[in-house]
Amino acid sequence: MMKRMKALSLLSGGLDSALAAKIIKDLGIEVIGVNFYNGFCIENVHRQVRGPSRCYTPLKAGHSIGVPVKLINVADEYLRVVKYPEHGRGSAMNPCIDCRIFMLKEAKLLMEELGAEFVVTGEVLGQRPMSQHYRALMQIQEESGLGDRLLRPLSAKLLPDTLPVKKGWIDRDDLYDIKGRSRGRQLELAKRYRITAYSQPAGGCCLLTEKRFGDRLRDAFTHKGKEEMRIEDFEILKAGRHFRLSKATKVIIGRDDHENRFLEQFEEGRWKIMILDHPGPLALVEGDPAEGEEVQPQLEFAVRLTARYSDGKDEDRVRAVIERDGKAQMVEVEPLDPDDEWIKKARI
Ligand code: SF4
Incomplete structure (x- = not known):
């Protein structure tokens, strides 16, 4: 009997990552979801300051597609990425490329621990200017150490083949060729896969992309000093x-x-x-x-x-x-x- 393949899927709570996980699950692969809390996710910060008012979206998204979700707090280790990004920052203080590399390195460790064969993300070619253009996607794949064990089902037909396709675990034709910022194709797929539990996309998910928070962070780096800043110095910037x-x-x-x-x-x-x-x-x-x-x-x-x-x-x-x-x-x-x-x- 053929061994059932296992994949680890990053779930942010947004539509793209839920779709990616669901596509792979429906191809007969066992999918385990993971959500890494880095300390700057707006939904989480809101819960931290105001208390939880509803089910945490990644858990809800996982539940709606029948995928168990592990929640892992990486906030302490992530501070180094925020302080010293090697690949620069976006329009605010967001170190997107380093952030993706960091998260995928964590995912790789977990993948190995769980005995999974590959990692799935909801990244879409050309959707974000800093971290999702072709060169950035390739760089992230390489520097995370995942190489061809990283599958992006929504754009896979526009990217080099990955291990699951090369090994025949997944047929390339079952994957997608979505590109750019338009959400049309994803919304169609959401209907087809009956996915409704997801947070709204674009710009509202990460505190590091917000100008005001970026100004506070820059001010703290200047006056307190990056090396001196501990987790509570970051926490206090959130309210x-x-x-x-x-x-x-x-x-x-x-x-x-x-x-x-x-x-x-x-x-x-x-x-x-x-x-x-x-x-x-x-x-x-x-x-x-x-x-x-x-x-x-x-x-x-x-x-x-x-x-x-x-x-x-x-x-x-x-x-x-x-x-x-x-x-x-x-x-x-x-x-x-x-x-x-x-x-x-x-x-x-
Ligand atoms: S927007 Fe925030 S969470 Fe997303 S990749 Fe950039 S820094 Fe990381």
Whole structure:
């Protein structure tokens, strides 16, 4: 009896990866799904800050196509990719080529561990400018170490044959020749394969492709230093309004209760500002003022800014507590004028 082949399929929760997995599954291959959490997936970040409000999309997508999904957290190891990409970045801070190489290296290890023969992805030739043009796809394939054990079923007819085709496990004619950014063919296939559980495509999936997040990351690299940055320094960039007070210090102000609670986890080693007498945000001030800079004026300015976002913003004076490492002091300040030009300039 012929051995049933096994494949590992990367599932992001989007339509393309669900389709790719389903196409291979329907050819009689055993498919196991995997979703790598790198710390910057918007759906996951949303769940981290606001709590889960629905089933995690990769799990839902896997369930809808009958594929079991492994969730693997690679956030710690991935930070190196974000800090030091060897193949440059996209229009924001997204290191797409290095990111794909990293994920596929992880997939290769898992493939070997599970005794699978090849890896499947939903990549489409020409869909993304940085990581899905022909040369990039080939480079990713080679540098990941997967070589011809990487199958991209949606564009396979436009790419060199891979091991499953060469070995006759899969017929090339059962694969597709989809190219470019249009979603038409994928939507047709979604109907044919009855796939409805997937997240919406294009641009909304990865925090690293967002301009504002990119600005914050660049600012943190400049002022804190890449080497110094730990996972919590990345976490704190994911919530709140961020303002640079000086070269060394920055204030982060929660926008709602979810963000206040999220930010509060990172109070250790930072000043925490809480507005008294009025509902208002929690703010953190991070970084130690440089030599020659005075602490107190900077903190009071941060309190004025925080008060501007509280319900006491129209009062003449607002009281607040500033706390750090168990030591607290009370201050009374005039809320910053909402139209103050500094607010726009300092916002990151
Ligand atoms: S968009 Fe984000 S997750 Fe996707 S390849 Fe680029 S860096 Fe990686």
